[in-house]
Amino acid sequence: MRNLFRKIPTTAVPIYLPEVLRAVIKASDQDAVDHFEKRLAVWLGVSEVVLVNKGTTALYLILKALKRLHPHRDEVIYPDYTVPTLKLAFDQLELKTRVCDISRTTFNMDPRSLSEEITGKTLAVLPVHMFGFPMALDEVFNIAGEDIAVIEDACQAPGARINGEFVGAIAPSSIFSLCKGKNFSTYSGGFAAFNDIELAGFVRAERDKLPEAKSGLKMVVLITLFALAMRPGVYGPLYPFIKRFKSEEVHQHFDAVKFTSIQAALGDILLDKLEMINAQRRTNGLYLYEKLKDCGHILIPEIIDGADPVFNHFPVVFLNENDLKRAQSRLWEKGIDTARMYMRPNHHIYDLGYPSDAFPDSILIAKGLITLPSHPYMNQRDLGIISDIILNP
Numbered sequence: 203m204r205n206l207f208r209k210i211p212t213t214a215v216p217i218y219l220p221e222v223l224r225a226v227i228k229a230s231d232q233d234a235v236d237h238f239e240k241r242l243a244v245w246l247g248v249s250e251v252v253l254v255n256k257g258t259t260a261l262y263l264i265l266k267a268l269k270r271l272h273p274h275r276d277e278v279i280y281p282d283y284t285v286p287t288l289k290l291a292f293d294q295l296e297l298k299t300r301v302c303d304i305s306r307t308t309f310n311m312d313p314r315s316l317s318e319e320i321t322g323k324t325l326a327v328l329p330v331h332m333f334g335f336p337m338a339l340d341e342v343f344n345i346a347g348e349d350i351a352v353i354e355d356a357c358q359a360p361g362a363r364i365n366g367e368f369v370g371a372i373a374p375s376s377i378f379s380l381c382k383g384k385n386f387s388t389y390s391g392g393f394a395a396f397n398d399i400e401l402a403g404f405v406r407a408e409r410d411k412l413p414e415a416k417s418g419l420k421m422v423v424l425i426t427l428f429a430l431a432m433r434p435g436v437y438g439p440l441y442p443f444i445k446r447f448k449s450e451e452v453h454q455h456f457d458a459v460k461f462t463s464i465q466a467a468l469g470d471i472l473l474d475k476l477e478m479i480n481a482q483r484r485t486n487g488l489y490l491y492e493k494l495k496d497c498g499h500i501l502i503p504e505i506i507d508g509a510d511p512v513f514n515h516f517p518v519v520f521l522n523e524n525d526l527k528r529a530q531s532r533l534w535e536k537g538i539d540t541a542r543m544y545m546r547p548n549h550h551i552y553d554l555g556y557p558s559d560a561f562p563d564s565i566l567i568a569k570g571l572i573t574l575p576s577h578p579y580m581n582q583r584d585l586g587i588i589s590d591i592i593l594n595p
């Protein structure tokens with residue numbers, strides 16, 4: 203019989219309690235963080251990885267290093283439609299935020315718009331592989347040339363490839379997030395990955411100066427609750443409680459601290475099954491992609507040539523607001539939760555000095571986007587319900 207209380211969360215990572223227990227035991231090893239960094243570097247095929255408490259902290263440390271190397275450059279360009287809290291890292295370093303449009307075809311950075319934002323003061327550009335859909339970087343590298351750093355944001359795309367290469371392993375430096383909404387999550391956390399050894403050395407030295415994170419015991423409790431709450435049979439009945447912790451507010455502050463041993467031990471365990479998790483996401487994502495790709499009333503991102511996405515979320519943009527509202531409420535009635543990720547483009551959230559109607563594709567996407575779940579806790583029936591409702595909202 204169908205469990206009437208079962209609800210599919212927007213995002214989930216299959217973490218089992220015996221894995222949490224194993225992580226607790228392994229965390230007592232002195233070098234859990236060091237060991238996980240080395241394994242991540244081998245897995246990605248990069249020279250070095252430096253773990254921290256957030257993807258934002260990883261970005262902050264990379265930019266701090268770049269700023270020191272190029273003191274006369276003080277502008278950073280990122281896509282207008284992406285996680286707005288990245289700006290916190292720029293602000294902390296007194297770097298000026300510039301944005302460029304994304305493409306309504308790929309939902310990723312539009313290189314033409316990027317080239318219009320470049321100035322003699324540009325320190326770095328941040329192409330983001332949104333929703334786990336890899337973007338081609340060749341044009342970005344051409345635009346950036348020798349003097350401007352390209353930092354890949356692979357936070358939503360661990361394990362995604364383009365032309366056979368892992369995203370986040372292509373540019374001289376990149377960032378990943380291990381926070382709650384990601385394919386590969388240790389509740390919170392992040393890392394910087396490097397092909398540039400000099401930059402890595404600086405970031406490692408700065409990371410070593412960061413304060414330790416607070417009690418590991420609290421983290422064990424949070425990871426355990428997180429592992430349980432994402433299960434559809436638990437998420438449904440506990441939803442009224444879980445809802446209180448969901449927020450669409452943009453954070454105003456971030457703390458840069460070290461990564462914990464317990465999270466490193468858990469990450470090490472999850473890395474063994476990341477390929478399997480991503481394979482399930484790919485199956486679910488490609489099913490939805492095939493069903494939804496030729497629909498007049500919605501937009502979905504194109505999978506570009508050579509790309510192997512990992513579907514961190516499955517984004518759908520409704521061209522009509524009533525369709526969006528109806529689809530969200532009908533999906534919820536059928537036990538499928540959805541999210542509105544970033545309801546406004548960055549230049550509407552912050553005063554960045556651009557006219558309100560600048561970057562039309564970012565505005566269009568922010569206005570009509572919902573994210574559908576694509577994680578391994580879904581079954582064929584859930585996928586069928588989703589595609590039916592999106593096709594006929």
Ligand SMILES: Cc1ncc(COP(=O)(O)O)c(C=O)c1O
Binds near residue numbers: 284288358380381392
């Ligand atoms: C694309 C992208 N970049 C950066 C981040 C920041 O990561 P964190 O929340 O770990 O600081 C996120 C997290 O939501 C993200 O989705």
